[in-house]
Amino acid sequence: MSHPREIAPGATYMITRRVLRRHLLFRPDAAISQLLVYALVVSARRFGIEVHAFCAMSTHLHLVVTDVNGVLPRFLQFFHRIVALGTKVLRAWEGPVWDHEATSVVRLLTRAAVVEKVAYVLANPVAAGLVRHACEWPGAKVDVSELGCGVLRAARPVAYLDPENPQWPEEVSLPLALPPAVAQDGVDDFRHEVAAELNVREAQAHSALQQQGRRFLGAERVSKISPYERVTSSEALGERNPTFAVGRDQGDVRRIAGTAVRAFRASYRAALERWRAGVRSVVFPAGTWWMCTFHGASARDFGLTV
Known part of the structure; x- marks a missing residue:
């Protein structure tokens, strides 16, 4: 039995959901990116969720959001359902899309935690050895320059969603919100802090790959891999699944x-x-x-x- 989780209005979270058995079902291409962004915008608008950062990897999704109304479980259920059903149609996939493990939901309690986790989300394609810099990732994502000021936009996907149903508008958009931990007049400082943290994470990834004698796969090759393949590298089991994060050097x-x-x-x-x-x-x-x-x-x- 899982631990009970406090759902508090106004809380900010980093959310991660993984694809079944690390299949590459979210391999970046125009159709899957359109589905993911559309589903996210529709779901966020429906439940009053503020989106701060987003990165769709081939095997999992990362989000940083604020649950304004304290309805996070409703949002996740709706969003993940649309993504799963749309993916099954796009990929002609039978069976489950999502991994059987519970969604990782980490509450970010400080500004430092928000900065670190946003940078972590954006740096994910680099840390995975796929592209040299986060901005090169061809999948659905948010760039540093868009934090707090960009807009997520998507047209309704042709697959799965009924154009006659009014809950699926032809086009949708959602402004990227500034996290509550960041003052409105501090948006530039926030972006600079995230950019600095992102640079550190990219440098660490470059060093790690060099030590391993590996090269970055590159955006072009990433986009051509079959979505039915699986990641075969070993993955640590039994790792801790944190409930919250406070960031480094936060005292007590x-x-x-x-x-x-x-x-x-x-x-x-x-x-x-x-x-x-x-x-x-x-x-x-x-x-x-x-x-x-x-x-x-x-x-x-x-x-x-x-």
Whole structure:
């Protein structure tokens, strides 16, 4: 059983979802990029999600978003469903699209964490040895220069989505929002910080590939690989799946956040035990989502919020 997760309105997250068995179903081409951007824009607009950064790798998706209304599970369910069904049509794919592991959802608690994770998302194609610089990635993505000011745009894909259904407009757009941790007058500083972090990550990737005697695959070759192939390199198993991130050099913030997470889980489980015993008047901690949404349970702030 997974740990209960606090869903707090206004929280910012890095989200990662992987393709089944590391198949290259999201190999960058015009059709899959159109589907991914369209699905993201429609889903974000439907649930009031602010998108800050995005990178579609061949085997997984990375997002940095803010859940303004505290409906992140609804957004993820809708977005991932559209992507999966559209991909099955585009790739003539039978069976599941998504990996059986749960979506990775990491709450970003500080500005430093936002800067580091946005840079991580943008640097992913470089870290994977695919292109020398993030801007060269041919797949759907956000560039540093677009942070807080760019616009995601896409026409409705021909495959899967019914043009007669009003929930699928012919064209959609979504301005890229500035993360809440960044003041409106600090957008230039934010971009510079992300660019600096991105440069560090790219330099590390260059050094690592050189030491391994490998070369970057290049955008052209990446785009020509069959989407039905799989990544065959070894992948570490049993790695930690963090709940939150605070960034480097943040003093006691990590300890305080960890204490808050443990307190939320303990309070939730105590309330759930009473609920299972038939006590319907029990109050869950604020941020409880599933029990409140599907069972009508009550929740209140006990000062446990991260």
